[in-house]
Amino acid sequence: MNTPLVLFSTQATSHNQVIAIATLNRPKSLNAQNTALILALRAQLEAWEHDDSVAMVWLDGADDKSFCAGGDIRELRQGVVDAADTAAAHTHVHTFFAAEYYLCEYLSRYPKPVVCWATGIVMGGGMGLANAASHTIVTETTVMAMPEISIGLYPDAGGTWFLQHFPFGSGTFLGLTGARFNGSDALLGNVAAASRPANSRAATLQAFVAADWQGDAQNVVRRVLNGLEGADLPASQIMAQQAAVQAVVSQATFQDALAVLAEHAEQDAWLAQAHANTQAGCPTSMGLIWRLLRDMKHASLADCIAQELIVSQQCCTRPDFLEGVRALLIDKDKNPLWVKAVADVDNTWLDTFFAPSPYLPVYEPASLNAS
Numbered sequence: 001m002n003t004p005l006v007l008f009s010t011q012a013t014s015h016n017q018v019i020a021i022a023t024l025n026r027p028k029s030l031n032a033q034n035t036a037l038i039l040a041l042r043a044q045l046e047a048w049e050h051d052d053s054v055a056m057v058w059l060d061g062a063d064d065k066s067f068c069a070g071g072d073i074r075e076l077r078q079g080v081v082d083a084a085d086t087a088a089a090h091t092h093v094h095t096f097f098a099a100e101y102y103l104c105e106y107l108s109r110y111p112k113p114v115v116c117w118a119t120g121i122v123m124g125g126g127m128g129l130a131n132a133a134s135h136t137i138v139t140e141t142t143v144m145a146m147p148e149i150s151i152g153l154y155p156d157a158g159g160t161w162f163l164q165h166f167p168f169g170s171g172t173f174l175g176l177t178g179a180r181f182n183g184s185d186a187l188l189g190n191v192a193a194a195s196r197p198a199n200s201r202a203a204t205l206q207a208f209v210a211a212d213w214q215g216d217a218q219n220v221v222r223r224v225l226n227g228l229e230g231a232d233l234p235a236s237q238i239m240a241q242q243a244a245v246q247a248v249v250s251q252a253t254f255q256d257a258l259a260v261l262a263e264h265a266e267q268d269a270w271l272a273q274a275h276a277n278t279q280a281g282c283p284t285s286m287g288l289i290w291r292l293l294r295d296m297k298h299a300s301l302a303d304c305i306a307q308e309l310i311v312s313q314q315c316c317t318r319p320d321f322l323e324g325v326r327a328l329l330i331d332k333d334k335n336p337l338w339v340k341a342v343a344d345v346d347n348t349w350l351d352t353f354f355a356p357s358p359y360l361p362v363y364e365p366a367s368l369n370a371s
Helices: 037-050 075-083 086-108 125-133 159-165 167-177 183-187 196-210 217-225 242-249 255-269 269-280 283-295 301-316 317-332 347-355 367-371
Strands: 008-011 020-024 054-060 066-068 114-118 121-122 135-138 143-145
Touching: 008 037, 008 196, 020 037, 020 086, 020 196, 037 054, 054 196, 054 217, 066 114, 066 125, 075 086, 075 317, 086 125, 114 125, 114 196, 121 125, 125 143, 125 159, 135 183, 135 217, 135 255, 159 167, 159 283, 159 317, 167 242, 167 255, 167 269, 167 283, 183 196, 183 367, 196 217, 217 301, 242 269, 255 269, 283 301, 283 347, 301 317, 301 347
Parallel strands: 020 054, 054 114, 066 121, 114 135, 121 143
Antiparallel strands: 008 020
């Protein structure tokens, strides 16, 4: 018998309504999303949307180690490798990313509260879900990141939108470097709405079950969260290194930004790790996120996702993605051979990633609203 990729259940409240619970259930892969998981979650969310007995949705992961570490990039890569031809490879990549991105956009406009318990590892596509939920809760164990530069991709799943909302350009720093950040940073960047101790998952859920669900559901959730004790979170790494972060992101090019980061790397362990990430990361990926965050500065989430769908399609059918995943997750030598050096990544090269796939139809932002 196959283990369900997502566990679905409900808990009854005292007002003839229920709390709907969706638990990502791939703990061995840190609850990484594959196409089947995404489609199962989307289908159930649509059913709950139209079920008047559902007051809110609770979204979490199967264990405390990880809410969701992102997309299943190993499976994504294998589908490209196994594809019969280029058209099949493009179709495989599009199927995954369209499902993942459209889920994030759908969740962002969900008409009922979605409370996301974002404890442990929350990265990549997991960040996309956490950002899209109406009320994300972080804990003292939360470790977030958009580390896609390590695999020849870039911060996607809405990353080109939500990284814009971090203060003083720090989202650009996080995207460029793949630096990890904590619950305090998530609250600072409006990715999270509240914090709770990591051992209080059950108690937090029960607080929603016991709530008076008469009146506006969003107000009920806010009232419950305001009445709960917050977690003892580690201090914000972004705020502690504000001057260095601002110096990096104020540069005209990503190459200049990397040079400034190198000058600050010895100041602090967090900056040193960010620098190390860029030394090992894919130069094209860093060029792409630098450009995307500037090009999409005033765009809507739907517009950002439509652009990401084109760029990700290009990334994942090219050598850097295949090589990056190989080096990180398959052979694990952590010695990828990237196509371009940092100095060689220019706008002419980056332009080629913004061309729609000739094997697929072009999707307009409006199509994101279709179920």
